[in-house]
Amino acid sequence: MRNRFMDLFAILATVLAISTVTFAQTYGTKGYAPGTWKPDELPKDLSKPKPFNAHDLSGVWSSPTKAGYFERHALNDKWLDIKDKSIPDQMRSQTYPPPMTEWGKAKFEATKPSYGPRSVAPGLGNDAVSTCDPMGYPRDLYEANLRPFEMIQAPDRVLIHMQYHDIWRQIWTDGRGLPKDPDPAWMGYSIGKWDGDTFVVTSTGYDDRTWLDHFGNPHSDQMVLVERWRRPDPDTLTLDMIITDPKTYTAAWVGETITFVRAKAAIFEELCVPSEEEHFNDKIRDAAVGTAKP
DSSP: HHHHHHHHHHHHHHHHHOOOOHHHHHHSSOOOOSOOOOOSSGGGGGOOOOOOOOOOOOEOOOOOOOTTOOOOOOOOOOOOOOTTTTOOOOGGGGOOOOBBHHHHHHHHOOOOOOOSOOOGGGGGGGOGGGGGGGOOTHHHHHHTTOOEEEEEEEESSEEEETTGGEEEEEEESSSSEEEEEEEBBBBOOOEEEEEETEEEEEEEEEOTTSOOOTTTOOOOOOEEEEEEEEEEEETTEEEEEEOOOOBSSSSSSEEEOOEEOOOOOOOOOOOOOOOHHHHHHIIIIIIGGGGGOO
16 A cells, blocks of 8 residues: 555656646646636636647547547447437447457356446446446546546656546656566556657556456456557547457457547546445436335
8 A cells, every 4th residue: 555655646746747838738728627727817828839749648638529429438339220219329339349268258248237239227237337446448548438638748657647537547658668477457557668650558467357348348467458649730649459368359459540639628526436426326327227225
């Protein structure tokens, strides 16, 4: 526990040490976090255009909010042709992983998701999100689909701060290798380096209790995730992911490109509070199957 607190203090110290230029790119927008600073309360210099640098990923990013945009919730989910339009959009999609091993099939069949063709009433499911347990990565990125996340670059690492559940992820860029025998971690262990204008991140050491997506697709502690981040222009960020997990899948799982746009807002506090989640379970999830508390 002491090590976890020390790591937290190290992260906070790094964030405070980052130049004001990096933060200016984040908060120099027309948006603002609810209950905090309105645009006319910000210094005027924050809204000045900044020189474009393809190697600068810092800023607040989110999925596009435009008509017809398909919210991604997995590496390669697609719309299902369901005639019943009363079914919520998120239950009208399916994902297509590579063939699973026997171990992978057993893990998959044990999941009870609330989305997709295998969905059960939320009160009957076993999704970690209903108990505020960590969802892990990359699922955290999908579940935060229309919520922003912030990328912060320091000399020795890149930090990703996701608004949904207030999750911090660190990607080391100081030349270290991946740990050889790590304790499983919800967010894994990540190292990154530049390959031309592509920021390549390799991650291992994931806790196999998490799902890859809200469809319940599993992974093992042998999973290796490779991400390729690119910033083709000032307002666009793209991400390609490949998962290799021979214990769970018989082939690599290649994701489709995800596009993010610069968010014109600062992220704000959105914690998963167990007492609030329990109230939501009582009133919504459990009530849907008639097991709500009186």
